[in-house]
Amino acid sequence: MIRDITIGQYYPADSLLHRLDPRVKLFTTVIYIIALFSFKGIVGLALITGFLYYVIKISKVPFRFMTRGLKAIIVLVVITSIFSLLGTPGDIVFWKWKSLQLTDAGIINAVLMTIRLVYLILGTSLMTLTTTPNQLTNGLETALAPLNKFHVPVHSIAMMMSIALRFIPILIEETDKIMKAQMARGADFENGNLIQKAKAMVPLLVPLFVSAFRRAEDLAMAMEARCYNGGEGRTKMKPLKYTQEDYNAYGIVIGFLVLVIIAANVVPFPQ
Amino acid sequence: MSIILDKVNYSYSEGTAYHVQALKDINLKIEDGEFIGIIGHTGSGKSTLIQHMNGLIKATSGGIYFHGQDIxxxxxxxxxxxxxxxxxxxxxxxxLFETTIFDDVCFGPKNLGLDKKTVELRAFEALRNVGFPHELFYQPPFDLSGGQKxxxxxAGVLAMKPEVLILDEPTAGLDPAGRDEILGLISQMHKELGITIILVSHSMEDVAKYVDRIIVMNQGSVMYDGVPKDVFRQYKELEAVGLAAPQVTYLMHELQEKGLPVDVDATTVEEAKESILAAFR
Structure with missing residues (x-):
């Protein structure tokens, strides 16, 4: 039941996107988000759609995997688009009631907002689907390494992130097992009112916390036994190295951003 | 007639890259009062199988009947x-989650909607049936040893007075003394309380001594289903799928090859001893 959560899930496949350096993918995601929130006009939208379609195609990840991630945010999308639909003042007013109004700008805004959110989820989930959590934190650590000079504990943050990510599936599986063990003793997690439901969580949360603390202690012990003492002087078994493919990808992505910016200035219509 | 599984299939994460068919066409009939051992190595589907029997997992296809009723x-x-x-x-x-052991055992019967007195009586009975020392009843459950936990x-499950008791690897992580104690306890419950017992294990040694029927699982299918000595006679095939017959079985086969007229079907040390002594008499 809880196995179906896709956020942060990795989809194993052999594609160009999977092979790319995680730093390239992080950079691409940032550029993509900038492009997504700065584009103007139909040409810019077409460019972004084309880019998204192209990367999804070469990722070899089935499209329904990404749409499953969309299901989780559908409520958010609906609410934000309703707000921008009814709350934006514009030139042509179709309908008005108290402070709510339906205008031309509102419709355009709502459509754009929906497209932006959906594309945002598709693009970012594509990154996590093609990058293992380890690669991702590794990439972050290397990319943010300059911050060390300003006494930002980059290594510790990256380590915490990778441990946290690593433990998500373990804790999900554990929750599943505990739920089953308590259901076998007649516990009911689905029926009842809010108070009863909250009460039903106690037999689930207590064993979960006990086991999480035990795991944390074991992990700390195991790390100390291997003489872990932070990032200083620590070498990597697989240091990140750029290949020609990565440089090409950087070129394509920067070209993409430049095109989107040009399109926004040349054909800024419709808004 | 107790539990019937009819052509049960189950797959995890169907339609994704992680698709695994955990159970393939399982047909089983579990009668009242049986003492069954389910054996298979890790990933053979034995844990998935038992979770079907109380409805925690819903089969992808096939039917399960409890006392003739479709669950x-x-x-x-x-x-x-x-x-x-x-x-x-x-x-x-x-x-385990409650503040005291006694309260924790009360959780099951309380969920059945019984009144307080019955709940406490059942918890008390259950703890006594598993031979739990009385002076520890009101201690927190988290500091106990593995065997006591x-x-x-x-006891927490027994307090619901089940007709069938399924135990998933009840001896995992216990030392030999603790293992014998728990298995002895289970066997005693089978005899004294008359409940059907299904014992899941990956160790032949564990189950050979106690059960009267063995189901061997391999890659999601039932490989063998029969009385221990019939199953252990296939010890070569068992080895091929990563399981082993009890050490006694190997010893008896070797003795026979060396020309000693012993009974190769002996499954316990006790039986083996008798048979070897008889051969020398």
Whole structure:
């Protein structure tokens, strides 16, 4: 039941996107988000759609995997688009009631907002689907390494992130097992009112916390036994190295951003 | 007639890259009062199989019948099924949560909606049935030893008075003395309380001594189903799938090859001893 959560899930496949350096993918995601929130006009939208379609195609990840991630945010999308639909003042007013109004700008805004959110989820989930959590934190650590000079504990943050990510599936599986063990003793997690439901969580949360603390202690012990003492002087078994493919990808992505910016200035219509 | 599984299939994460068919066409009939051992190595589907028996996992296809009733019927009472088919999971840590051991054992019967007196009486009985020392009843369950935690976990399910008790690897992580104690306890419950016992294990040694029927699981299918000595006679095939017959079986076969007229079907040390002594008489 809880196995179906896709956020942060990795989809194993052999594609160009999977092979790319995680730093390239992080950079691409940032550029993509900038492009997504700065584009103007139909040409810019077409460019972004084309880019998204192209990367999804070469990722070899089935499209329904990404749409499953969309299901989780559908409520958010609906609410934000309703707000921008009814709350934006514009030139042509179709309908008005108290402070709510339906205008031309509102419709355009709502459509754009929906497209932006959906594309945002598709693009970012594509990154996590093609990058293992380890690669991702590794990439972050290397990319943010300059911050060390300003006494930002980059290594510790990256380590915490990778441990946290690593433990998500373990804790999900554990929750599943505990739920089953308590259901076998007649516990009911689905029926009842809010108070009863909250009460039903106690037999689930207590064993979960006990086991999480035990795991944390074991992990700390195991790390100390291997003489872990932070990032200083620590070498990597697989240091990140750029290949020609990565440089090409950087070129394509920067070209993409430049095109989107040009399109926004040349054909800024419709808004 | 107790539990019938008819062509049960189950797959995890169907339609994704992680698709695994965990169970393939399982047909089983479990009678009242049997003492069954389910054996298979890790990933053979034995844990998945037992979770079907109390409705925790719904089969992808196929039917399961409890006393002739289809458990997937709309109006079937799942909660009642779970009280009548008790399932004790491998790790007692996954179910202990109350502040005292006694309260924890009360959790099961309380969920059945019984009144306070009956609940406490049942918890008391259950703890006594698993031979739990009285002076520890009101201690927190988290500081107990592995073997004692397991006893509390078994009592927690036993307090619901199940007709069938399924135990998933009840001896995992216990030392030999603790293992013998728990297995002895289970066997005693089978005899004295007359409940059907299904014991899941990956160790032949564990089950050979106690059970009267063995089901061998391999890659999601039932490979053998029969009395221990018939199953152990296939010890070469068992080895091929990563399982082993009890050491006694190997010893008896070797002795026979060396020309000693012993009974190769002996499954326990006791039987083997008798047979070897008889051969020298």
């Amino acid at each position: 997937y019927d709309e109006d079937f009472n799942m909660k009642e099924l779970r009280s009548r088919v008790g399932l004790v999971f491998q790790y007692p840590e996954h179910q 397991r006893r509390v976990a078994i």
